Amino acid sequence: xxxxxxxxxxxxxxxxxxxxLGDVLQRELPDLGPDAKxxxxxxxxxxxxxxxLMRLEEVFDVEFDTEELEMSHFATVRTLADYVAAAR
Amino acid sequence: xxxxxxxxxxxxxxxxxxxxRVPFVFLGNFEVExxxxxxxxxxxxMGFTGGGAVVNSMDEFAxxxxxxxxxxxxxxxxxxxxxxxxxxxxxxxxxVHVVAESDPARTVSQDALADPALQSxxxxxxxDLMLYAHGVSTVEEELxxxxxxxxxxxxxxxxxxxxxxxxxxxVADELGIPQARGWACDTVVExxxxxxxxxxxxxxxxxxxxxxxxxxxxxGIMVIESERRLDRVHRMVLARAEAAGSDRAGxxxxxxxxxxxxxxxxxxxxxxxxxxxxxxxEAITENGTHKGHRMPARLTPDQLxxxxxxxxxxxxxxAADGYFGVAGMDALLLPDxxxxxxxxxxxxxxxxxxxxRLQEAxxxxxxxxxxxxxxxKLSAPLPFEExxxxxxxxxxxxxxxxxxxxxxxxTVNAAVSTLAxxxxxxxxxxxxxxxxxxxxxxxxxxxxxxxRLAAVTEGAVHVG
Numbered sequence: 109x110x111x112x113x114x115x116x117x118x119x120x121x122x123x124x125x126x127x128x129l130g131d132v133l134q135r136e137l138p139d140l141g142p143d144a145k146x147x148x149x150x151x152x153x154x155x156x157x158x159x160x161l162m163r164l165e166e167v168f169d170v171e172f173d174t175e176e177l178e179m180s181h182f183a184t185v186r187t188l189a190d191y192v193a194a195a196r
Numbered sequence: 197x198x199x200x201x202x203x204x205x206x207x208x209x210x211x212x213x214x215x216x217r218v219p220f221v222f223l224g225n226f227e228v229e230x231x232x233x234x235x236x237x238x239x240x241x242m243g244f245t246g247g248g249a250v251v252n253s254m255d256e257f258a259x260x261x262x263x264x265x266x267x268x269x270x271x272x273x274x275x276x277x278x279x280x281x282x283x284x285x286x287x288x289x290x291x292v293h294v295v296a297e298s299d300p301a302r303t304v305s306q307d308a309l310a311d312p313a314l315q316s317x318x319x320x321x322x323x324d325l326m327l328y329a330h331g332v333s334t335v336e337e338e339l340x341x342x343x344x345x346x347x348x349x350x351x352x353x354x355x356x357x358x359x360x361x362x363x364x365x366x367v368a369d370e371l372g373i374p375q376a377r378g379w380a381c382d383t384v385v386e387x388x389x390x391x392x393x394x395x396x397x398x399x400x401x402x403x404x405x406x407x408x409x410x411x412x413x414x415x416g417i418m419v420i421e422s423e424r425r426l427d428r429v430h431r432m433v434l435a436r437a438e439a440a441g442s443d444r445a446g447x448x449x450x451x452x453x454x455x456x457x458x459x460x461x462x463x464x465x466x467x468x469x470x471x472x473x474x475x476x477x478e479a480i481t482e483n484g485t486h487k488g489h490r491m492p493a494r495l496t497p498d499q500l501x502x503x504x505x506x507x508x509x510x511x512x513x514x515a516a517d518g519y520f521g522v523a524g525m526d527a528l529l530l531p532d533x534x535x536x537x538x539x540x541x542x543x544x545x546x547x548x549x550x551x552x553r554l555q556e557a558x559x560x561x562x563x564x565x566x567x568x569x570x571x572x573k574l575s576a577p578l579p580f581e582e583x584x585x586x587x588x589x590x591x592x593x594x595x596x597x598x599x600x601x602x603x604x605x606x607t608v609n610a611a612v613s614t615l616a617x618x619x620x621x622x623x624x625x626x627x628x629x630x631x632x633x634x635x636x637x638x639x640x641x642x643x644x645x646x647x648r649l650a651a652v653t654e655g656a657v658h659v660g
Contacts, residue, residue: 148623153415154239154241154415154416155239155411155415155416155417155418158239158240158418159418159419162425162428162429165428166424166425171428174240174432174435174436175435175436175439177240
């Protein structure tokens, strides 16, 4: 599939989410695919989510509306990247 | 060295019910903090509630706090092989009541509240029964009302009030108990002042930690290393308060303290205000990961004095505020040997509470135990008998022996039992005490158990 500007931006967002998650969980995540379940498979909890959000805010220089956030946004790397992309 | 008096079950009853012969109905409603946190501001929780299947199945711990003549309400019938194993060790077990419908997302108390037949059975089980819960929220009060059984605890309002991290900070200050520099912030005005005062610590290269007054133990904590992060979380809290039309913050801001060891100790506060120091345990970490608790803790006499003195004084203060029952304190040992005797007060049972009866029976003078949980990844339920074969020679089989004493088996299969997709795996936990005569022996057994369980997990992952 040809690389479009849109898919490149999405890849970058996914990469940033993956890096931030590694920082939050304080471990390397070499096998973390876009559809891996962050809660069930990686042990993300509510405190980790808050930490993750703030790291992403700093990377992308945005502020999310935390009142609008739902657990489903954090289901996988992909859902989180989609949320971040929509908020930018 | 602290010593455990025999018969914790009887001693607990004498303290909270006035007589060691009162039969109790035990409820292991772990993460009662979730209930206490309802309606509290604190850190944004973003819809996260409930501990999930494994946490809720920690209810089975209550079975080993209960004694002969007691009752316990459980979410699931215990594994028959596990019960036989416990009886084989000479442990007298309580009458078990199982809820009709066990929802993995509910605590045992919530399941019991949805089970009128169980409530009738408890009401009819004995005239002098009392309810003894892991911790008391309005859910347990409602269950007491429905069954007509009195709670062997103070009110939910009292338990909740003294469990707040704001309460413990203020009480420690009042009693002159040393603690990290910090600010208790009931309101956003207090938080704003704290943020300004704490800013200087960040400028000096120190770290801060922001804690939810009602966070579940070990959660609801945010480390802050930059002014940018401090300002952001401050704005977030202000925005939420404004949206809620409230001036409450429910947070504690503290300087981050580099610790050497986490300590955990317990006091029991009697209805009459008498306080007994029960024990202190030491957290064991390996490469930064929590591995378990060592008992007895390796403390100098001065350190033990600091912890004991703080425990007794905190217990007396809790009694003055209307609390009685078990209270567990988290404490820190700093690299220079100083003790910060209270990081938080847990106005409920603690994991350690459920180990006391086992310590009395199996960890005699001069012996050592390491309280552990081993993570498991399973694709199918693992019956106890199968585990017993896997760990052949490593389980504790008699009171003077060495090996793993399993003290909860429900957590092994709680999540895997509800798996829908074939080939999927679920996390489970095997809890137990590794008991032995020397530290080396305990370490060797622990290492061998970890290796054999890894083989089981490997197998499970590749099956299906």
